[in-house]
Amino acid sequence: MEELLTDRETPDRAQILETNRSAWTERLRLLSRAEESIVMSTFDMRDGESTRDILSVLYQKAQEGVEVRILVDGISGFLRMGGRPLFETLQAHPNIEIRLYNPITFWTVLTPWTTQGRMHDKYIIVDDLAYVLGGRNTFDYFIGEYPTDHRSLDREVLVYNGGHGAPEGRESSLYQVLDYFHQVWNSEACAPYGGTAGETAQEEVQTMLQERYDALTAAEPALFDPSYDYAAHTVETQGVTLLSNPTHIYAKEPVLFAQMMALADRAEESVVLHTPYAVLNDTMADTLAAVAEEVPVTVMLNAVENGDNVVASSDYRYHRDEVMGTGVQLLEYAGGLSYHGKSMVVDGEIALIGSYNLDLRSTYVDTELMVAVRSPQLAQELLESMEGLHRDCRLASPEGDTVPDGLTIPEAPWTRQAVWTVLGLVLQPFRILV
Numbered sequence: 001m002e003e004l005l006t007d008r009e010t011p012d013r014a015q016i017l018e019t020n021r022s023a024w025t026e027r028l029r030l031l032s033r034a035e036e037s038i039v040m041s042t043f044d045m046r047d048g049e050s051t052r053d054i055l056s057v058l059y060q061k062a063q064e065g066v067e068v069r070i071l072v073d074g075i076s077g078f079l080r081m082g083g084r085p086l087f088e089t090l091q092a093h094p095n096i097e098i099r100l101y102n103p104i105t106f107w108t109v110l111t112p113w114t115t116q117g118r119m120h121d122k123y124i125i126v127d128d129l130a131y132v133l134g135g136r137n138t139f140d141y142f143i144g145e146y147p148t149d150h151r152s153l154d155r156e157v158l159v160y161n162g163g164h165g166a167p168e169g170r171e172s173s174l175y176q177v178l179d180y181f182h183q184v185w186n187s188e189a190c191a192p193y194g195g196t197a198g199e200t201a202q203e204e205v206q207t208m209l210q211e212r213y214d215a216l217t218a219a220e221p222a223l224f225d226p227s228y229d230y231a232a233h234t235v236e237t238q239g240v241t242l243l244s245n246p247t248h249i250y251a252k253e254p255v256l257f258a259q260m261m262a263l264a265d266r267a268e269e270s271v272v273l274h275t276p277y278a279v280l281n282d283t284m285a286d287t288l289a290a291v292a293e294e295v296p297v298t299v300m301l302n303a304v305e306n307g308d309n310v311v312a313s314s315d316y317r318y319h320r321d322e323v324m325g326t327g328v329q330l331l332e333y334a335g336g337l338s339y340h341g342k343s344m345v346v347d348g349e350i351a352l353i354g355s356y357n358l359d360l361r362s363t364y365v366d367t368e369l370m371v372a373v374r375s376p377q378l379a380q381e382l383l384e385s386m387e388g389l390h391r392d393c394r395l396a397s398p399e400g401d402t403v404p405d406g407l408t409i410p411e412a413p414w415t416r417q418a419v420w421t422v423l424g425l426v427l428q429p430f431r432i433l434v
Helices: 020-032 049-063 074-080 085-092 106-110 167-171 174-185 199-219 255-265 282-294 310-324 360-364 376-390 414-426 428-433
Strands: 012-017 037-042 067-073 096-101 123-126 130-134 156-161 190-192 240-244 271-274 297-302 329-333 343-346 350-354 369-374 393-396
Touching: 012 020, 012 376, 020 049, 020 123, 020 130, 020 156, 037 049, 037 174, 049 067, 049 085, 049 096, 049 199, 067 074, 067 174, 074 096, 085 096, 085 199, 123 174, 130 174, 130 350, 156 350, 156 369, 174 240, 174 369, 240 255, 255 282, 255 343, 255 350, 255 360, 255 369, 271 376, 282 297, 297 310, 297 376, 310 393, 310 414, 310 428, 343 376, 350 376, 360 428, 414 428
Parallel strands: 037 067, 067 096, 271 297, 297 329
Antiparallel strands: 012 156, 037 123, 096 190, 123 130, 130 156, 240 369, 271 343, 329 393, 343 350, 350 369
């Protein structure tokens, strides 16, 4: 990470994707620019309106000769993609390959301890042009503005390689992400997505995707304009570095957590950390407390009344005092929509965005990615977004909680509270899997 802290020229420019609409817009725009290769890695991909939009562009690009590779977590693939003609039709295309990380197989029954190795990464890479990386899964809950029963707030970063197509472009962090992808894609943990849709089903999916692509290009021609100037819509950086966990399926050393805390430990002014939830062991709590002893640290997570992860909420209720005991300013978001963003800002200069939750699973079990961007301008933009969310937060304190004027936090029904209580107790021996 030392190169991140050293002044140097870099071809990378960056942009924050703060809204679900921008996630949809920039995916379609970026995918439409592909000429040679598209890589997409996601923890969870489900059929839906936004997914079909994305896949229609992927399929069109495959028709044009672009190599498309899609990597999905094995359990998510089993639950959401298995036996579905949409995904089987994609896999049947000669220019599209789908692989699953740690897939569920017949033999899994005999080795249940292997099932918990999950791939939590989420990113898209197009040629050597740009990539998007963050916390969003691939379905309507996170992407676009289509009607859906649930929706989540999240965040990503788009990194544009200003030297694409030239030798200096090889210095881009895009190649760090691409090398990471190849490491996972070619590992023993991955296997091809199975299943073959019948000829009639494939024809129906192909027709749907073509019609959808035609409708998109007619309705949103600006997104398919090859002259779009990424440089004009991104800010300069002084360095971008990929941080990651190990990629095998077994218990992991806490590499990414250590990398993030090493950056936080260098802070001279402040650290602001956003996470959907916090599930800490003593080591994590002590490390966070050591940073908070030196500089002000703000941590924002979902209020249990606001979050959509009942398991994490159950654990947090049991350990809330321990999180407060780290000495951080603890903010509990209650803005209505569940918050799913994972970000950190150090000294208003370094911005980290990615998939890592401040919990035991992200620290010790899953594959995880964060991109660290040294850019005061990007960091300030991120801080402004964070502070906007802080206005809808309850301040948790050992002396008593404080709710700002104008914020109403509805009380959870007794049935939900009972579930939290029972789950929180039952799952204490299994906190690493929460």
